[in-house]
Amino acid sequence: MRGPGLDEAKWHASVVFRSVSRSHSLSSDPIDSDPRIEIKALQERISALEERRDRDAALIQKLQAALTNDLGSDSWLAICDSDGRIQRASSAVEQASGFSLAEMRGHKPSELWSSGQMDDNTYRELWTSLERGEPYRNVFVNRRRNGELFLVDQTIAPVHAEVGEEGDVARGQVTSYIAMGRELKDLNEMARGLRYLALVDPLTELPNRTLFNDLASRAIARARRQERLLAIVVVDVNRFVYVNERFGVEIGDQVLVRVAERLRVLAGEANVVARVGGDEYAVLLSDVDSVEDVVLFADRARHELALPLTIGEHEVLLTVCVGVSVCPDDGDSTEQLVSHASMALSKARRRGRGECVFFKERMNSEAVEFLALKEGLYTARQRDQFAMHFQPYFCLRTQSLAGVEALARWHSDSLGWVSPSRFIPVLEDTGLIKDVGHLLLEKACAQLKRWRDAGLDVPMAINLSPQQVGDEDLLVDLLSAVKRHGLQPADLVLEITETTVMDDIDQASELLRQLKRHGFAVAVDDFGTGYSSLSYLRQLPVDVLKIDLSFIRELTGGGEAAKIVNAVISMAHGLELRTVAEGVECDEHLDVLLDLGCDAGQGYLWSRPLAAEAFAQQFASCFESKTSAPP
Template identity: 40%
Template sequence: MALRPSRVLRTGAVLGLAAVLLGLTGVSVVGTTRTRASANTAIAATTLAEAYELADDAVALEEVAEQRYRLEPGEQALALHRGASGALEVALRDVEARGTAADRDVAAEVRELQVIYLGAMDRLFAAVDRGDTASAADIDDEVVDPAAERIGGLVHGAATVSAQEAAEAMRDLHRIEGVVFTATTATFGVGLALLVVFAFVAGGYQRRLLRHAAEHEYHASHDGLTGLPNRTLFTEHTTDALREAGPDGRGLAVLLLDLDRFKEVNDTLGHQYGDELLRQVAARTTGALRAGDVIARLSGDEFAVLLPGASAADAAGLAARLQSELHRSFALDDVAVDVEVSIGIAVAPEHATDTDALLRCADIAMYTAKDSKTGATLYRPNMHTEDGNRLLLLGDLRRALDVTDQLTLHYQPKIRLDDGRLSGAEALVRWSHPTRGPIPPAEFIPVAETTGLITRLTLYVLRLAVAQARAWLDDGLVVPIAVNLSPRCLLDPDLVGHVTRLLHEHELPADLLRLEVTETAVMANPALATETLTALHRLGVRLSIDDYGTGYSSMAYLKSLPVDELKVDRTFVMHMDDDPEDAVLVRGAIELGHNLGMTVVAEGVEGAAHVTALQELGCDIAQGYHYARPMPPEDLTTWFRTSGATAVLSG
């Protein structure tokens, strides 16, 4: 039976429509797959480029440290160079984790060159130390410079390739859109009868595809939580603003903001509260900006603001407004939360003329503001060289306080000179850095002393020491533990409350905790120091004057302080057997302490001659290498039970 023309037409129309739909389906599948792949490639390439950027920064810091050492040889420049090398290694690991086999090959090649470079640097530093400038120059020309240039070229080249790959992925996305559009348009020629159907189907698909492409592009350049531009888009805006400003035009400013107590919100209330806090911070910051200013969320609790055409004074004014806005309480559901913000400011062209350098300057200024508790700080050029190593060390120390396996306590026993029994132990902090290894307290404590971080470090040590005293007590050993207080902690009005809570939390008798302060710390603010020490003494905590003889003090204040113990500094004790003047000073300190009703402790006792001399002078307690070096608590427990200087048994 022959088919009627209308049926043939309908059949043809159906077949044609089916063909169009199949074609559109194929285009949709291929286009969506390629779009998703292109977007993922762009994100991966951007992340990898950031890792290469960190490596590039580390290489630059190595160069700064090398030049600094050649101008001013010393441990500070050497430590800065070591820190930069460590940072490069961390960045290379990040490249290996995020990159392809080719990137891992680059990282391996950089490591091989770094070995050659570091070996040559050791020889160069040695030549500089000898004053052999000719050899230093030869080493620099023949090995150091070629290796450094090769390392920098590899890192910079790989970063450029990653950026190009991201750009190529976006171009590929647009090419897919074009192909799909062309393929869809071509199907319209099948017939006028199918035009409306085909146009409807193709138009709908085209709109969906373009919307998906726009969404992918948006998500690749915006933060999913706050909806703000991300680091990639902020970098593009800053680069464009620098280009538009030109070398002779009006400059611009960049502000980097970091929330100081954001981690406490996440740890205490949960991440959902932390996310809501970030959204509200983004909203308040946006509301304080001018038209044309750009705000972005870079990562975590770090935000950036771009101020086109702004001066340093304009940026400082905005920073003050932002502090005022963000220091007001945030209502997170049923909880009111207060946070503080640290702001770093950098201005172009005064501080830098390219985007990466400008952001680095603002970042350095922000960490300076955070460490000095100043709220907002304008970048200064000398921060790069003078504070580079200090900022690296402070950043590492801040992160070490957030974990449990880097900062530990060693304990050095204190021995009674009349019967050789244990009088107590002094807690001494030790830092095992994950990449630099052990860092001496003399290196990181003075740096922490110059910032508010010393208070947090001291409370960390107090918490460990009180817990250890409780553990020993549970094990049948009564071991009073001494902890050094920094001048900042002594003047902290919350100190007594912190100590009270720790003793209560661990149910530790207060007389098993001894707090040591220096003369200098007391004399910094005698009235407040006396008030704090009196409150601690009423609590039952034993108190000591540490390093007596090295500072300055008023006899009137010394006799009025509620102090139980006087510790004679090691610099006098170590030479008292061969230096008559030191012996006189030690004798005077012992007599003074006894006349004021204090127990006297001699530090730095390193030989039997010291012990004999101190016993003859009537000293009460000795501490030093003659008896034991500082050791971990488990080793000291064994020492208690095996040495003659046994701990007092409880019960």
């Protein structure tokens, strides 16, 4: 090593004693063909390197001072020359190894305290990292002079010449290696240290690749048994080398930690985030219900990680590429899914920064469609493109109008009329459903008030999504809406799907009691598609059961559907609940339902969902003559 003082700021050390950071060659970046841009870029790089040199020179001086002042008995600190031979060492190294500094100087550590207990892969990883200019951390099993084994939690890092000195040292050449750490003396501490470093990334405290693969294997087996979807998402920070070049390795490490934190928040506690490379992360999504959930996560990751990071006085801007594989479509083993996600990531990198690619092209098409719908829905909310259509339901016995259901509709500038079965799930997946649901509630109440003034005296049914049901402000919003439009709670029938009710029976029961207490009527929608039982229905303060259309369509076949519908109607009447059959399309359906004693029906037999004006015209006879023409 050149000069013990190291006070000439001529050395560059890519070393941080708690991480394994990634560095790259400048030559990997294409230089713009415009000479002015090229000169400017080179000037910026020179400036960045000079700043980094000054910071790292100061770091080396601190290390030198640490050697001089000895940092205390438990601080393992040693400096080797470019051939790996020891030049200086702290007293902690002498005490742990049993060799004096005079005996150590000029020897390689492997010649003094190699235990033979470390496998060849460890040393290959060590030298691979050092040759790339990266620090390497591990727990090393060594042997003292007296033959006893001892463990050192140690980081080893290369030191590079930043500029030549007297022409005999080339810039960027490794001039020495620094090792810093501490001896693990307590048996429990040794065990924890070995296991921790074997499974956890010490910088971000995320699982490393080994632990991630183990957790993925377990999750895949569980998903296979439960026939559930699972995905592996690999996220790579684009051009992270420039963060290190511009701000230094210490800031770079903080960036990696912040990226890890953002991914953890996005993934949630039920999913796993790991750091599997220098600037590469993997996310195991096992708590997802659909491919759309995976697409949404990948899209959010791209956008969230592109938000500025403020670290000290610095603002860092990042972009990421994302590769995705899905189980079981892309494989049913950890090896296959990780490999395919990595292949997708490679394709994303080739396409450019900020890209997200699924392994199978079909899923890329689905992802593109989903994201297009998502962006279109945001635009629709801003431009007020959502509308309400209305479908009546009738008393089967008298054939009189019994009520009207308000249904959301969306007309896109580019897609035309979009089916609710396509856009409602996207609203739910993106969280837009609460905002749009509030908007639609206002539209429905405003229309009902106009019809009330025109003499239409029937209730209006409004659908509530699972997210709205879970919103603690729902009751306040409902009461505010009816009051604002001069209505009463009894004017509305709030429809909640059976699945939503059964997902959290206790929460749903409490909400339904509150709604009933304030005068709202409540209907359980799509009844028969979930898993309600008579005992559960007795607990629920509801007024109406709406029988799912999948049963009504098969009524005329004389099979199980008629028996199920008969049982539902009998059960509902036993609990003093009214029944409404959905999807009534023909006279045969009507005849069977009348025989079974169903109270009301809704479907194309009477009317498709209609815009407000068309509804008023078609059912003008249902309005009393309070105005010249119902709006």
